[in-house]
Amino acid sequence: MGLSLLIVDEISLHIFYSQREVPSSNIALHSAHCARNLQKCEHCGDMVARKLMDEHYDENHAPMNCSLCKHTVERELWDLHTGIQCPQRMLACQYCQFELPAVDLFEHQDLCGNRTEYCQSCRKYIRLREWIGHELQFHTILNAASELSSDRTRAAAEQPVPKPARPATGSLHKQLLLTVAVTGVAVLIGSILYQGKGK
The missing domain is CATH 3.30.40.10 (Zinc/RING finger domain, C3HC4 (zinc finger))
Incomplete structure (x- = not known):
């Protein structure tokens, strides 16, 4: 009975260290090896070789x-x-x-959403922040109001389309980049001139 208790204690010690099955004849040797060479990581609970513990920490927990x-x-x-x-x-x-x-x-986005784009269908300028709602309200197939009068559609088709006062969205991006670049150069020149006056 005492022998089986010792084996149970050794098996549980073995499981604590390496969590591998080992023949009962090798448990004592294996347990001593694990206790000497492995260490339980305090962060994740994994058993790690003592010599690799710093590397394990740096790669997984630092x-x-x-x-x-x-x-x-x-x-x-x-x-x-x-x-x-x-x-x-x-x-x-x-x-x-x-x-x-x-x-x-x-x-x-607060500033950018206040910019306007020209709506070809309505012939109006719409704020970008309101564009999606505008499209849903006035230009969807589900909106029956836009389909009620074919006369309005014909009349709108016959009217000449005014040229938008603003460029398309793609060139707006280029204009924004140009504005940022010009502003940066102006700030740089201003700071150089300001430093020159201070001396």
């Missing part, structure tokens, strides 16, 4: 430094940080597709 916002982030939260939380992650404006840091996106 905090990571975000190159965008300079914050130190726990490795387990890295994907969440880079995907949702980092204020410096790059996001595209829903109106012009220009990419900028998330922290600046709200203010940019």
Whole structure:
């Protein structure tokens, strides 16, 4: 009876270290080897070779430094940080597709959404922030009001289409980039002149 208790204790010790099946004749030797060479990781509970514990920690548990916002982030939260939380992650404006840091996106979209585009069907300028609602309200097949009068449609087709006062969306992106570049050059020249006057 005492022998079987000893074997049960040795088996459970063996399972604690390597979690592998070992013939009962080798349990004592195997358990001693595991106790000497393996260590339980305090972060994940895995059994890791003692000589590789630092490498295991660096690869699996060490905090990571975000190159965008300079914050130190726990490795387990890295994907969440880079995907949702980092204020410096790059996001595209829903109106012009220009990419900028998330922290600046709200203010940019507030201004960008106030720009207008010409609606060919209505012959009106519509704010970009209202464009989708405008399309749904006035230009969908489900909207019966747009199909009630074929006379209106014929009359609209006969009217000449005025040229839009603004360029198409693609050239707006180019204009925005040009504006940013010109502004940057102006700021650079202004700062050089200002430094010259200070001396």
